[in-house]
Amino acid sequence: MRHYMVLIALVLFFVGESVKADERYLQGRLIQGPYKTAVVDGGELSVLETGDEEFPVSLVLDVIGADGVKTRQLVDKYDVAGSSPKVESIFFYPVKGKINVLTLVSWELTSRGDGTYGTLYQVFGYYKKSNNTLSANKLIEFDGRLGGIEGFQSGVPQSFKYKNAAAIKAYLKAQ
Template sequence: MRKFCFLLLVFMLCRVSVAQDDSLYLRGVVVDGPYKTTAVENAELSVLETGDAEYPVSLVLDVKNSDGVSARQLVDKYDVSGSPPKVESIFFYPVQDVKNVFVLVSWEINSRGIGTYGTLYQVYAYARSSNGRLISNRLIQANRYLSGIDGFSEGVPQTFAYKDAASIKAYVKKHLNTP
């Protein structure tokens, strides 16, 4: 029993630590937005430059309550992957009849020693959860075609086809929104 209580205490402290760490990503300089969204009522999305070395960019949602007071929620944070992340595009599009917020993020990569260089792209999508928060759309996140390199990978030329909102929407419409 004593071991269980100790483990429970450690678990609770870790959760508090994680929650405190996430608050770092709710502050920063707005570099893109705010964008009004209908995915969550009375809300706006913004991209922040956080100043953090590991996760220098975050996506936040500001939701106004009935009194007009705004509460900020962390939607996601983007890490350094060879270089700092760059948000290329934010747009709204349904996935299987559910409103989603799409974010296209890129990173410049340069490992010429192994012949890998160019731009790495990743498409993210977020849908409203039952508690009114934006959560990651697993269908998009797990899709291997919505991530890739435009450049060279181990000396082999690579082309990533989904580098803008129009091409991503066309892919989702054709491959994920079909009946």
């Protein structure tokens, strides 16, 4: 029994530390938004510049509850991939019948020494969970067609088709 108590204490400690670590991404300079969203009841989405070296940009959701109290949730944080991330677009579209928040994020690539340069793009999707929060949509996350380079990779020309909301919506509609 004592062994289980120690294990439970360790799990609670690490969960608590993870929550504390994520708190730094809930604050920062507003760079986009707030955007009202019907995906989450009473929700507004904002993109923040966090000041963090590893994850300089975050997407947060503010929800005003029935009691008038505003709570903030970290939806996602975007890491440095050669350069700081830039949120190109935030829009809403159904994925498998559920409205999702979709973001198109880009990074400038400048590794000319190995012949890789241009812009890296990645689409992220988030759906509403039953507790009125957003969670990563794994269908979007693991779709290899929704990420790619416009430019050159190891000297080979690359082209990415989904560089705007209209192209992404057309792709998702065809799925």
